[in-house]
Amino acid sequence: MSESDAGGDDLSGLSGFFFYVFIVHPATAWILKPGRFERKKSITYAIGFLALLAAVKTGMEMQAKGPNHYSLLGVNRNSSPLDVKRAYKKLSLQLHPDKNPNDPLASAKFDRVKKAYDVLIDMEYREVYNKFGQPGIDSNKRFDETQFFMELGIFYVTWGIMAYVLTLGKRSGLGRQWTFTGLIVMLVIEITIMTSQGNPFPSWFMPQNTEYEIIWLLHTLFPAFMNGCRSIGGFLFVDLEAQTRQLLLALQEQNKDILLVLRDVQIGVQNIQANGGGGGANGRVAGSAPSGTQPRMTPTGKLKELQDRLQSSNSTVQQAVSQLKTEKSNSNFGFYAMILGYVAISYIFNNS
Missing domain, CATH: 1.10.287 (Helix Hairpins)
Known part of the structure; x- marks a missing residue:
């Protein structure tokens, strides 16, 4: 399955949102219910559950997208056009339909390798692919600062409103702070990645993944992060x-x-006084004082x-x-x- 064909299977959209709201958050709340586990164990179990779920969900989405052009050819972001050409020649000999007559998908596999080669051999196309993925190649997209910041504003304002409404109430105050801190950090990272010239990452960091995929990964993990902040923040609230x-x-x-x-x-006391039990030795009522002296309470x-x-x-x-x-x-x-x-x-x- 190609990257452009995987959009319908991507759970990071509306279905993923409902998945986190109606399934993940109640399950986390069940783990964090007071009295169910010890306090430290509850937090540990909740974080482990959210991390495992986010890893499984993200892995399924990446598998549905299929390998990117770098993984398909077996090269990395820093590979030269000559390296790309050598890798393509090797794969084309292996995957050519004439050499795989019994494989009904041989032609499709060969076309995908040829498509990856056409993109990565051209440095201009490669830069577009790194920033915008295959959709950017299909639409011949180029970096436009005005359009970029407009799309960025729409995305982060939307998620900011969603995060604020989702964390309404004083119990969610701590979770709201964590969520907006993560949102700001993600915004800074995205702006740094998209406005940098060339490859902003060191060669050892995810060498076969593009900037587009790293930003997609951040966007995909954010709902899990937000729900984790909401659940754990509410649990720690006093x-x-x-x-x-x-x-x-x-x-x-x-x-x-x-x-x-x-x-x-x-x-x-009133009954005792009424029965005469409060009289003094001189017949005075208890509490009375001689004339000229301060009355006693x-x-x-x-x-x-x-x-x-x-x-x-x-x-x-x-x-x-x-x-x-x-x-x-x-x-x-x-x-x-x-x-x-x-x-x-x-x-x-x-x-x-």
């Missing part, structure tokens, strides 16, 4: 507001219990003062609880808005 709310509610309940006990004690008065303070504290706690903002229940709306937005944008740009 809701300080909720913890504060729980502490205040617990304090409020404690105050209520103390107030109930104080009421019982106050009633008991009675036990009932002390309890009443303590009760008033607790009631004031309880009112303050209740006010603090009511002032704490709760998270708005807009996650479902954001989720469906993100789905509809992605479908609409994909349809518009795929049919423009």
